[in-house]
Amino acid sequence: MTAQVYRGTPAMTDQTEVDRVLAEAARHADSSLLADSDLAGVGDPYFPVDGSGLFTITHHTLEVGFDTTSGVLHGLARLEITVSADVPAIALDFGLAAQEVVVDGSTPASKAVPGKLVIEPDAGFTAGSHHIDITYAGSPGETEIRGERSWLNTPLGALAAREPHAAAFWFPTNDHPSRKATYDLTITVPRGFVAVAPGRLVEHSHTSHVNRFRWVTAEPVASYLYSLVIDRMRIEIDTLDDRGLQWISAYGDGVSDHAPSARASIETTPAVRAWLETLLGPYPFDAIGGVVTRMAGPHALETQTHPIYGDRFFHQGPDSYVVAHEMAHHWFGNSVSLSTWKDIWISEGIATYLSWMWSEKNDEGTTDELFSSFYHLRAANTDYWKIPPGDPSPAHLLSTQVYERGAMAAHVLRRSIGDDAFIECLRTWCADHRHHHGSLPQFLATAASVSKTDTAAVMQPWLFARRRPDPPPGTLTRTDLKLPSLRFIRRTGDPQSQRQAPD
Numbered sequence: 001m002t003a004q005v006y007r008g009t010p011a012m013t014d015q016t017e018v019d020r021v022l023a024e025a026a027r028h029a030d031s032s033l034l035a036d037s038d039l040a041g042v043g044d045p046y047f048p049v050d051g052s053g054l055f056t057i058t059h060h061t062l063e064v065g066f067d068t069t070s071g072v073l074h075g076l077a078r079l080e081i082t083v084s085a086d087v088p089a090i091a092l093d094f095g096l097a098a099q100e101v102v103v104d105g106s107t108p109a110s111k112a113v114p115g116k117l118v119i120e121p122d123a124g125f126t127a128g129s130h131h132i133d134i135t136y137a138g139s140p141g142e143t144e145i146r147g148e149r150s151w152l153n154t155p156l157g158a159l160a161a162r163e164p165h166a167a168a169f170w171f172p173t174n175d176h177p178s179r180k181a182t183y184d185l186t187i188t189v190p191r192g193f194v195a196v197a198p199g200r201l202v203e204h205s206h207t208s209h210v211n212r213f214r215w216v217t218a219e220p221v222a223s224y225l226y227s228l229v230i231d232r233m234r235i236e237i238d239t240l241d242d243r244g245l246q247w248i249s250a251y252g253d254g255v256s257d258h259a260p261s262a263r264a265s266i267e268t269t270p271a272v273r274a275w276l277e278t279l280l281g282p283y284p285f286d287a288i289g290g291v292v293t294r295m296a297g298p299h300a301l302e303t304q305t306h307p308i309y310g311d312r313f314f315h316q317g318p319d320s321y322v323v324a325h326e327m328a329h330h331w332f333g334n335s336v337s338l339s340t341w342k343d344i345w346i347s348e349g350i351a352t353y354l355s356w357m358w359s360e361k362n363d364e365g366t367t368d369e370l371f372s373s374f375y376h377l378r379a380a381n382t383d384y385w386k387i388p389p390g391d392p393s394p395a396h397l398l399s400t401q402v403y404e405r406g407a408m409a410a411h412v413l414r415r416s417i418g419d420d421a422f423i424e425c426l427r428t429w430c431a432d433h434r435h436h437h438g439s440l441p442q443f444l445a446t447a448a449s450v451s452k453t454d455t456a457a458v459m460q461p462w463l464f465a466r467r468r469p470d471p472p473p474g475t476l477t478r479t480d481l482k483l484p485s486l487r488f489i490r491r492t493g494d495p496q497s498q499r500q501a502p503d
Contacts, residue, residue, distance in 0.1 A: 042176045046341040046394040047164065049115070049146070051176030055083045055090050055125070060181055062171050065188040065210075066195075066230060071139045071153045077172050079132040086127055089120040093168040093175035093223075095145045096138035103132050115145040117172055140169045152295055156254050157193055157230040159295040161308045164341055164397060167223035177337040178437045180220035188212045189230050196229045198304040200246045200287045201237060217304070218286050219435055222337045227303035231293050240270055240288060248289030248306050255292050261314035266290040268320040272327045275361065276354065279423055280328075280430050284335035290323070302329030302351070324358035325351050331430045339439035344397060345389045345463060346443050349406020350426070353414075356407055371411040372476035374404050380468040390440060390463030409462035412472055416458045417451035425450045 042051040061078040073096070083090070094117040101110045101119055108121035119132065140151035141158070151169045152159040160166045167173045174181070186203075187195040188210050199217035206212065233252040240247040249266050251259055269290055273283050287305040296310035300322050307326035313319050332354075333347035359365045378384040387396045389406040396402070414422040425447045429438065432446070440463075447455040461469040 042178060044176060044340045044342075046397065047176075050165075051093065051174050051179050052091055054085075054087050055081050055174065056179060057081050057174045057181045060171065060173065060183045060185075062183065062185045062187075064171070064185065066158060068157055068190050068193060068230065071141045071158075072137065073140055073170055074137045075135070075171060077132075077134045077136070079134070079172065081130050081132060083125045083127055083130060086124060088124040089118055090125060091116045091118045092134075092172040093117075094134075094136075094172035095143040095169050096136050096140065098134050098136045098172075100135040101132065102134075104130055115168060134172050136172070143169050145169065154295055156252060156293070156295055157189075157232065159227075159229055159231075159293065159308075161227035161229065161296065161301045161303055162224070163301060164224055167226055170228065173223045173226075175223045177222040177224060177341070178339050180222050180337060180435075180437070182220055183217045183226060184214070185216075185228075186212065186214045187228070187230075192232055193230055194233050194235050194250065196231075196233075196235060196248070196250050196291050196306060198226055198287075198306060200305075201248065219284065219304075219335075221304045222334070225302065225304045225334060227301065227306075227308055229291050229293055229295075229308060231295065233291075233293065243283075244286070245283070246287040246289075248287060248291075250289070250291040250293075250306075252291075252293040252295070252311070254294035255311035255314075258311050258314045261316075261318050262292040262309070262311060264318040265314055265320055265323055266292065266309070268318075268323050269327060272320065272324050272358065275358070276324075276327060276331065279354070279357075279426060280331045281427050284330060284430075284434060290326075300326055302326045302333055304330070304334045320362075321355050321358060325355040328354040331426075335435055336430055336433040337437040339437045339442075341394070341397060342391060343438075343440045343443075344392070344402055345406045345409065346438065346440060348398075348402045349389055349410055352403045352407040353410035356411070367411055367414075368474065368476060369481060371408055372471075373481055374408060375468075375471060375475060376478050376481075378404075378468065385468045386466045388464045388466060390459075405462070409459055412462050413447060413455060413459060415472060415474065417447065417453055417455065421447075421451040 041048045042053045044050055057079050059080040062075060064073060064075040066073045093115060095115055098110060098117055101108060103119060103121050108119055110117060110119045141153035145168060148165055150162040150166045160170055168175045185197050189195045191206060191209055191211055193211060195213045197215040198221055199215045201213060202216050203214035231252040233250050235250040238247045251262060255262055269288060273288060277283055285305050289306045290309060291306050292309045292311055294311045296308050298310050298312040300307060300309045309322060313322045328351040329347060332350045338344060338347060356367045356370045359370060360367050384401060387399055387401040389402045389409060392399055392402050428450055429443060429446050444456045444459060
């Protein structure tokens with residue numbers, strides 16, 4: 001089909017703001033008014049207040065309007081929920097002010113506590129299905145939830161795309177990756193701005209003052225992956241191959257200086273997807289693409305269907321390795337989500353290793369070279385080895401070690417069980433847990449079942465030791481390393497920051 005193009009007006013400024021602060025994450029784990037309440041928390045070992053095990057949101061219908069000048073957001077959230085047992089109240093994760101709450105046609109009592117909206121019908125909630133309508137308003141860019149700010153306002157627009165928390169800053173939800181739901185979002189923004197969210201774009205309309213977009217997800221999404229980008233940008237829509245995948249690519253006007261490199265990178269997405277399917281099985285969603293915005297700066301996030309890339313990835317030319325990393329997340333992290341945040345190695349470590357395999361496929365540095373480079377990059381006596389990727393702690397949830405050491409652990413697994421068993425393990429995991437979630441013990445059990453070996457023993461030092469493990473057989477020495485791996489180490493491994501090559 002012929003591509004459709006929606007175009008915003010040119011940006012009025014090239015100012016950008018980048019902030020990704022997780023310094024308060026450790027405090028988040030043990031400080032909340034709800035810490036001892038049955039209302040809050042799924043019991044995550046890192047963020048015990050997040051989410052709720054009392055109910056499941058099966059579907060969000062969101063009608064949202066955002067004023068880019070004032071930073072004020074108005075919304076109506078219609079939630080379809082299932083309560084597991086009779087309870088007197090439930091608590092949604094939410095940081096804005098609720099103006100009206102309606103449950104099954106009646107107006108119950110409700111109250112806000114830090115980061116939560118508690119809803120208490122007179123008769124409580126009976127086990128089964130319920131409908132909740134919440135009208136709300138506020139300034140998400142000024143909202144803080146337990147020490148975090150996750151909505152970014154800039155002159156370019158607004159961005160809600162942060163890990164581990166972003167959703168509760170702009171809509172009420174059950175905010176934990178094990179509590180996924182489908183979405184139907186209608187978002188209204190001033191004319192000249194474009195709004196991109198996960199899923200398929202099913203409607204677009206405009207008046208002389210506003211643009212309106214409707215995005216629908218057919219498959220469940222973890223709340224932190226339900227992103228929103230509001231920017232003056234060009235969005236291109238097409239259909240990809242005979243599966244009818246909706247292909248979305250969007251480029252903020254602020255990235256114009258690096259637009260050729262950004263476009264060349266995003267246009268590798270179909271090829272990366274096809275290659276990943278040979279390793280992991282069918283692509284799990286009905287839309288695909290990527291969004292490049294200056295607001296994301298040096299960061300990227302695997303937001304479902306359309307990863308978000310900061311323009312800084314493309315300052316030095318095309319970079320398909322960040323695309324390979326974020327696309328790998330559609331299987332590891334998106335379709336198969338985390339059971340707890342402690343399990344983050346399954347998502348980040350495997351995605352990083354798959355970007356190493358993409359390097360190997362393109363003859364620009366083998367996984368053996370990359371493993372040895374990262375291994376020698378960090379001296380044995382440094383604090384780097386004190387953060388284990390299998391249990392990094394809330395404060396180090398997105399640390400370099402989770403990516404680099406995580407990929408090293410995946411490489412050790414592959415070398416210990418062989419290529420065929422390794423690929424079978426990945427495919428089995430993605431098939432068995434498709435559109436659900438899984439834990440690290442379950443992943444290691446899958447690897448053991450497929451390979452008929454004690455993979456937990458093999459992986460233990462690479463995932464959990466607080467010192468540098470002894471190198472496995474076949475590890476290259478520093479003198480064995482060749483230029484390709486040294487060049488590549490700057491573009492693989494931790495996709496969130498620039499790495500330095502070994503001495």
